[in-house]
Amino acid sequence: MIHESAGTQPIRPADFSRLTRAHVVPFAVFIGFSMALQLLIGPLIEWRHPSAPWWRQTPEQWLYPVQSLVVFALLLRFWKNYDFRFSWKSTLAGIVCGVVGIAIWLLPTTLYDRLGLTSDPDGWMKWLGIAGRKDGFDPGIFTSPVAWWPAVILRFFRAVVVVALMEEIFWRGFLMRFVLKPDGDYWNQPFGKASWLSYGVVTAAFVFIHQPLDWPAAFIYGTMTYALCVRSKSLGACVAMHATANLLMGLYAMAYGKYGLW
Numbered sequence: 257m258i259h260e261s262a263g264t265q266p267i268r269p270a271d272f273s274r275l276t277r278a279h280v281v282p283f284a285v286f287i288g289f290s291m292a293l294q295l296l297i298g299p300l301i302e303w304r305h306p307s308a309p310w311w312r313q314t315p316e317q318w319l320y321p322v323q324s325l326v327v328f329a330l331l332l333r334f335w336k337n338y339d340f341r342f343s344w345k346s347t348l349a350g351i352v353c354g355v356v357g358i359a360i361w362l363l364p365t366t367l368y369d370r371l372g373l374t375s376d377p378d379g380w381m382k383w384l385g386i387a388g389r390k391d392g393f394d395p396g397i398f399t400s401p402v403a404w405w406p407a408v409i410l411r412f413f414r415a416v417v418v419v420a421l422m423e424e425i426f427w428r429g430f431l432m433r434f435v436l437k438p439d440g441d442y443w444n445q446p447f448g449k450a451s452w453l454s455y456g457v458v459t460a461a462f463v464f465i466h467q468p469l470d471w472p473a474a475f476i477y478g479t480m481t482y483a484l485c486v487r488s489k490s491l492g493a494c495v496a497m498h499a500t501a502n503l504l505m506g507l508y509a510m511a512y513g514k515y516g517l518w
Contacts, residue, residue, distance in 0.1 A: 266444050272443050276443075279429050279430035280430055281334070282421075285326060286422055289322070289327075293316060320393075323414070331421055338425060340491045341489065341490040341492055343492075346490035346492060349488055350490075350493035351496050353484050353497045354497040355500060358501035360477065361476075362508055364384055364387070364469075365517065368389075376388060382469075385469040385470060385471070385472055385473060387469055389509075389514040389515070390515065391515065391516050393509075393515045411518070419498070419502060420495050424481075424494040427458050428481070428494045429447070431458050435451075435454045436451055436453065449486075450486045454482075459478040463478060481498070506518060
């Protein structure tokens with residue numbers, strides 16, 4: 257585990273490059289896979305036609321597992337560089353924040369059903385994210401349980417384990433520090449140090465990597481995670497929040513067929 261600067265020995269400049277790679281590379285590789293799907297694999301391979309093989313109808317069904325396994329391998333490779341500072345109190349706080357945060361995130365699409373809408377609205381309702389969210393990852397493309405179960409398990413593994421670790425390690429472990437002193441001693445900035453600059457940059461970046469439908473909810477969720485980070489001083493609490501939220505989102509998406517959520 258790395259030694260944070262808050263009340264411990266300062267991190268040596270010689271270790272900066274190693275720590276930066278450990279916190280940035282998994283995130284960068286994950287984003288690279290996502291961009292490859294959108295810009296290269298999707299346009300070249302995707303063919304949404306009933307007669308097309310599954311790997312062409314929805315390329316994400318095979319790309320996401322590959323992405324997850326590669327990024328998870330990188331996380332394991334760099335594991336000794338992360339200081340999660342888990343504790344029962346902070347982890348419980350993260351779980352509670354995850355439940356509240358994802359409830360807010362799911363509220364717009366829940367309202368869509370409650371209002372009895374049959375098509376996605378425009379105007380302020382669209383801006384708030386009120387939509388059916390039906391189009392997305394759907395394991396129903398597999399009729400055999402032999403294929404269906406691995407697809408679902410790997411999808412949850414991606415959301416609950418890989419994404420929760422990779423994003424929080426980057427957002428909270430690296431970026432919150434980096435924006436405080438980008439041309440200096442940023443690794444000796446205490447974890448969870450409060451700053452309007454870091455709040456604005458990290459929260460805005462978190463919002464904009466999501467779909468526009470999710471922006472209002474992502475802003476609230478990102479603000480909650482930032483507050484948890486500052487209050488708990490625990491990267492593990494942020495991971496617990498993210499993992500809880502993604503688990504509940506996945507269960508909700510599967511239960512109600514709202515595959516566009518994830």
